[in-house]
Amino acid sequence: MLCSFSFSLQLVLTLVSILHSFPVCSTNQNAAEKIPSSNMDPLELETLFKIMETLSSDQDWRVSYPNPCQPGSSWPGIECRYTPSDNHFHVTRLDFGTPPNPACKNSATFPAHIFHLPHLESIFIFQCFTQAPARISVPANNLFTSSLQQLSLRSNSALIGTIPPQISSLKSLQILTLSQNKLTGEIPVEIFSLSSLVHLDLSYNILTGSIPLEISNVRNLVGLDLSYNKLTGPIPSAIGSLRILQKLDLSSNSLTGKIPDTIPQLNSLVFFALSNNRFQGAFPSGLTGLQNLQYFLMDNNPMFVPLPLELGQLKKLQELRLSNSGYSGAIPSAYSQLMNLSSLSLENNRLSGRIPTGFANLSRIYHLNLSRNFLDGIVPFNSSFLKRLGRNLDLSGNPGLCLSPSAANAFDVGVVVCGNSKSSSSSIKPLKKSEAPLKSDSTLFAVALFVLTLLHHGLCSC
Ligand SMILES: *[C@@H]1O[C@H](CO)[C@@H](O)[C@H](O)[C@H]1NC(C)=O
Ligand SMILES: *[C@@H]1O[C@H](CO)[C@@H](O)[C@H](O)[C@H]1NC(C)=O
Ligand SMILES: *[C@@H]1O[C@H](CO)[C@@H](O)[C@H](O)[C@H]1NC(C)=O
Ligand SMILES: *[C@@H]1O[C@H](CO)[C@@H](O)[C@H](O)[C@H]1NC(C)=O
Numbered sequence: 001m002l003c004s005f006s007f008s009l010q011l012v013l014t015l016v017s018i019l020h021s022f023p024v025c026s027t028n029q030n031a032a033e034k035i036p037s038s039n040m041d042p043l044e045l046e047t048l049f050k051i052m053e054t055l056s057s058d059q060d061w062r063v064s065y066p067n068p069c070q071p072g073s074s075w076p077g078i079e080c081r082y083t084p085s086d087n088h089f090h091v092t093r094l095d096f097g098t099p100p101n102p103a104c105k106n107s108a109t110f111p112a113h114i115f116h117l118p119h120l121e122s123i124f125i126f127q128c129f130t131q132a133p134a135r136i137s138v139p140a141n142n143l144f145t146s147s148l149q150q151l152s153l154r155s156n157s158a159l160i161g162t163i164p165p166q167i168s169s170l171k172s173l174q175i176l177t178l179s180q181n182k183l184t185g186e187i188p189v190e191i192f193s194l195s196s197l198v199h200l201d202l203s204y205n206i207l208t209g210s211i212p213l214e215i216s217n218v219r220n221l222v223g224l225d226l227s228y229n230k231l232t233g234p235i236p237s238a239i240g241s242l243r244i245l246q247k248l249d250l251s252s253n254s255l256t257g258k259i260p261d262t263i264p265q266l267n268s269l270v271f272f273a274l275s276n277n278r279f280q281g282a283f284p285s286g287l288t289g290l291q292n293l294q295y296f297l298m299d300n301n302p303m304f305v306p307l308p309l310e311l312g313q314l315k316k317l318q319e320l321r322l323s324n325s326g327y328s329g330a331i332p333s334a335y336s337q338l339m340n341l342s343s344l345s346l347e348n349n350r351l352s353g354r355i356p357t358g359f360a361n362l363s364r365i366y367h368l369n370l371s372r373n374f375l376d377g378i379v380p381f382n383s384s385f386l387k388r389l390g391r392n393l394d395l396s397g398n399p400g401l402c403l404s405p406s407a408a409n410a411f412d413v414g415v416v417v418c419g420n421s422k423s424s425s426s427s428i429k430p431l432k433k434s435e436a437p438l439k440s441d442s443t444l445f446a447v448a449l450f451v452l453t454l455l456h457h458g459l460c461s462c
Contacts, residue, residue: 040069040089044117048091051114055096055128057105077101081119090119097126097156104128110159112137115148115170122150135161136178138169146170149196152177159183163202165190172196179225180204187226189214199223203249206230211250216241223247227273231255242263251275251297258282264289273297275321283308290314299323299345306330307351312337321345323369331356332374343367347394355380355401367392371414376400379415383407 040048048068052061067073069080069089077095082088094114095101100388101124101445108129114120115138136153148170153159154177161186163178173194179201185204186209187202203225210233211226232251239248240262248269255277262287266272272293279301287310290296294316301433304326311320312334316339327349335344336358342365351373358378368389375398386393386407396414408417 023151039087040091041086044090044119047113047116051094051111051117052102054111055104055108055111055125056102075102077124079122083119091117092119093122093124094120095124095126097124097128099113101126106131108132108134110134110137115139119147121147121278122152122293123148124150124152125154125156126152127155129156129158131158133158133160135159136164136167136183136460138164138166138168140166145428146172148172150175153181154178155180157182161185163188163191163207165197167191168193174198176410177201178205181188182206184208186210187212187231192217194218195220197221202224202229204228208232210234211236211239211255213238215239218242219244221245225249226253227251229253233257235260235263237262239263242266242270246292247271249273250277250323253277259284263287267291269293271295274301276300278302281305283310285310287311288313292316294318294340295319299325301325303327306334307332307346309334311335314338315340317341318364319343322349324348329371330354333358335359336361338362341365345369346373347371347397349373350371353377355395363388369394370398371395372397374398374400377402378411378418379403379407381407386413448456 061068065073065075068075068078068141069091074080077100079093080089081092081290083090091106097104109132110129136159149168149172151173152175155203159181161183163183165188167188168190171194175198176191176194177199181201183202183205185207186452187207189212189239191200192212192214195218198220199222200218201223204227207226207229209231211231213236215236216238219241222244224242224245224247227249228251232255234257235250235255237260239260243265245266246268248266251273252275257279258281259274259279261284263284267289270289270292272295273289275297280303282305287308291314293314296311296314296317297319299321300323302325306329307322309332311317312332315338317338320338320341320343323345324347327346328351330353331346331351333356336356339362341362342425344365344367347369348371351370352375354377355375356368360380360382366389371394379395379401381454382390383406393413398415401415402418403413405413405417
């Protein structure tokens with residue numbers, strides 16, 4: 001119905017406050033333009049105001065925004081769409097928490113009726129539940145939720161409790177972000193029945209239990225972030241079914257076991273982070289399958305194996321972090337083929353032998369940390385390389401390393417000049433400086449070995 005009457009604003013407000021469940025006519029003076037009226041379904045409008053009252057006490061929303069979907073008179077953080085078929089506006093997106101969006105009151109609780117808005121596609125609730133404890137609740141018999149594509153509840157320090165399994169009734173969900181809250185309990189397997197899911201981010205919560213095998217059901221997943229929780233157990237092999245996965249971040253949990261043999265099947269992977277866990281043992285064969293990998297971050301795991309040669313064939317690698325993990329043996333010279341490498345962290349391992357001479361050819365590298373290993377021989381870098389990396393090059397804590405005199409005048413990289421025993425004590429200094437970040441058993445082990453080696457080797461012998 002297109003209202004052609006023209007009311008004064010005052011009259012509209014009065015009418016609305018008395019009969020707010022009735023359709024409200026357009027205040028547009030020029031009905032001839034055939035701009036659709038701001039009609040909303042009365043039930044939808046009432047649901048919307050109830051949501052506002054649950055979350056926000058900024059103002060009396062019924063009075064200040066009687067036509068919240070009316071173009072030009074809607075509040076920030078609401079989006080609506082006009083549907084000609086029913087001549088109604090429908091709410092499609094709601095944003096709460098940070099300016100300019102409506103702020104949340106201290107007593108805000110989770111607005112379960114938000115899932116009753118029949119055309120809602122996106123919900124963003126950011127820094128909203130910060131005072132009174134709130135829990136996610138999704139109505140069990142939910143008739144309307146099929147439209148919701150994005151649910152983002154982020155940085156709500158008072159959002160507690162478990163992730164309700166009923167979340168699986170949101171069948172169209174493509175993006176589910178529950179990051180930086182205080183959610184506890186296990187990841188409900190029901191989440192993995194959401195077959196449209198493209199991004200799942202549960203990072204920075206207090207989730208426990210293991211990664212469910214059912215994870216293999218979300219075949220459209222492109223991004224999976226479970227980092228900074230308290231997850232235990234192994235990575236399920238079934239993860240290899242997620243063939244279009246580009247980002248996998250499982251860092252900072254307590255995950256154990258080997259990296260599963262199915263990981264090399266994830267050949268779309270660009271970002272892969274396993275840092276700060278308890279992974280150990282041999283890498284799976286076939287790592288060369290990860291031909292799109294640009295970031296491989298895996299520091300702080302008790303691996304205690306040699307570095308995998310195959311990483312040298314991942315030509316797109318830009319950042320490789322394998323520090324604090326007990327790696328032994330030589331640094332593979334194959335790593336000099338990683339021409340796009342910009343950052344390499346191998347510090348705090350038990351690596352021995354020479355720095356591959358080809359490293360001098362890594363023209364994009366700007367950060368290289370090889371400190372606290374058992375590397376020896378002459379550093380293969382000339383003064384222009386040393387100058388280019390400056391403070392981002394750290395070779396300290398390798399008592400067997402020395403710099404050729406021609407390169408020595410550049411920066412202090414924590415290494416003595418070859419044949420100059422007088423300044424050798426300076427090579428020990430950086431160790432003291434970096435004793436603070438000791439973390440894992442493997443580190444302690446490496447340090448104990450390092451001290452033994454110091455006592456044994458004495459001075460640089462190049
Ligand atoms: C290396 O980086 C450059 C510039 O970003 C890019 O054009 C090139 O494709 C990359 N090489 C590989 C092997 O990914
Ligand atoms: C470094 O690159 C140059 C020029 O591409 C090549 O001739 C040389 O063999 C490379 N050095 C190593 C050790 O790979
Ligand atoms: C230093 O080494 C690089 C790479 O091997 C080379 O391109 C450059 O010319 C060298 N610079 C000097 C000053 O010798
Ligand atoms: C290299 O790693 C050590 C830890 O062993 C750390 O203290 C130091 O700051 C790092 N240096 C650079 C340049 O990243």
